[in-house]
Amino acid sequence: MMSDWETKKLGILLTQRKEQVVLDPDIEYILVTISNKGDVKLREKKKGATICAKNGYIARAGDFIYSRLSVHTGAFGIVPPELDNALITNEMPCFEIDEDQIYPKVLVDLVGLPTFLRQLKQLTKGMGRVRIKESMMLSLSLVLPPLTEQSKLIRKIDHIKTNRSILNTEITHQQTLLKKLRQQILQEAIEGKLTKDWRAENPDVESASELLKRIQAEKAQLIKDKKIKKQKPLPPIDQEEKLFALPNGWKWCRLGEISINSLGKMLDTQKNKGELKPYLRNLNVQWFEINTSNLNEMRFEEHETQKYSVLKGDIVICEGGYPGQAAIWSRNESIMFQKALHRVRFISECFSSVLFVNLLWLWATKGEITKYYTGAGIRHLTGKSLNKMIIPIPPLPEQKAIVAKVEKLLTLCDQLQTQITTNQSHAKQLMQAVLKEAFSQNSQESKQTAM
Structure with a gap:
């Protein structure tokens, strides 16, 4: 029931991890980076002797981590198992997630909703290069369903994400094929293959x-x-x-x-x-x-x-x-x-x-x-x-014939590109709509009322 949904501040759901270590010059450390697509990944491996700082902080697998400078553009995520014990800086706060209240996947999906990102952007509005500090982040709120419902939502969203991934792979494949088609058209144009029949009909130019x-x-x-x-x-x-x-x-x-x-x-x-x-x-x-x-x-x-x-x-x-x-x-x-x-x-x-x-x-x-x-x-x-x-x-007359054929064929390619771009946009909008629907308290309430 919707009465089970609760509004909670991130400060209740997350506990900041501050495991500081003194860097050993002979030990190789794993350094991480966070993309604006939510990927927490390996940046590089460096020995302590080559790192400017004397101290660092440790992140654990499963921690929620974000970039102070870019969280409002999507730079946040969960530390993967292969980056357990990775070294982070002050600019990448990390937090242990209270999984008795929220699943990590649900946390990432909720923080990634346009409504939450707008809250983050509001924190930087009218200012220069703003760092979203931990106190600012933890003061923001989420509307949470109970764990049992979160589990159901995860399965549903994972299924949709899998289908979206398959669709994106197909779109990428189509873009690759379209690029090869453009290349083939132009290659045949400059080799004279497109106008072979034209030359046979116009031998005296x-x-x-x-x-x-x-x-x-x-x-x-x-x-x-x-x-x-x-x-x-x-x-x-x-x-x-x-x-x-x-x-x-x-x-x-x-x-x-x-x-x-x-x-x-x-x-x-x-x-x-x-x-x-x-x-x-x-x-x-x-x-x-x-x-x-x-x-x-x-x-x-x-x-x-x-x-x-x-x-x-x-x-x-x-x-x-x-x-x-x-x-x-x-x-x-x-x-x-x-x-x-x-x-x-x-x-x-x-x-x-x-x-x-x-x-x-x-x-x-x-x-x-x-x-x-x-x-x-x-x-x-x-x-x-x-x-x-x-x-x-x-020959000059043949150039005109080549351009006419190329423009006709490339117009078809442009139409295909427009369709591919439209499909890509629809796939992105569909995922956003699904997440919004899944985690929208108002939409859930309206459904309950309609029943």
Whole structure:
């Protein structure tokens, strides 16, 4: 009966464990971490001599543990058996659970309810980086069913969690298959397999070799007219660099042969002069999308506007962070860009920007792009490396046919992705709804009244 449900403070259900130990320099200690998904797991093993502190605290298997800084975002859980006797810091209070009043699984589910998390967030509202201390945590209350009912709820929730786990595994499998499908579509596109029938029906189009000759002539004229600078000759393409055999009429070339690439302006608040203008950083560039919701501003002089502006159709590529990550600027208005980004413009639209960005994504997912990186620790994609990148060039009319087929197929992939994301969201909402229903005193009371 609902009259058996009681409201109890955590301070009645939990007793803080404070087993302090002096660290022995020769003993190896287990250190733990807590994720925002409630996973209490091994962080590392270290000898006492390599730990900065002289003292530590011990956690026991079955203890409830939380992070003072992140408990309101889900960083709490139960210490698993394999981490018994693990070493924790002051920032991870742990508590022995009174199992005569509450089962550990029920405690974790109740603390994880949105209603309880909102109480925790209220404790940090309007303040900076707040630590939720033990006294604050233990002052909060839970509504508890009796142990017999808790046991029934555990069995029911475990069953639902098992089904949810199976569903999440299936969703992950579907996402993996979808990624492979995207890769396969693009791989067949750049190898010419998607347009095999198109070539048979259109045998007399201008070859890529002729296209490249025209582009080289146009580039030479731009250099002569002093519109672009003359670049150092690019090395010839070795046979080993070619990733696959090309169809007749196609040609391998280096990106620098057919495009004009440049880095943006260096941010220097003391030296930069001119008018404040919004600009793109690498943080604004995701795959296939440029996010302008969080732009910063930098000073640009009038003579720099053309040099450091991104125009409609330009490709913007990350130099660092996620080197090679790229998107197309599709807006009519121009925007400035920072040195952390490359701007790529093809000469006379000799190569499809859409096809190129998809090609970069394919090579990033397959690891091919890493051979163009520089730097041992922090990776970069320099302008020199970018110019050396080799790409397969189809005849111009065939490029249009490829893009049309790719966009049609990738639209289907996007629809599948939307369905997978929806299923994932529904699974999460279902679990939250089940927990809320199971531990909601009001809903239980309404059921009793209706009977």
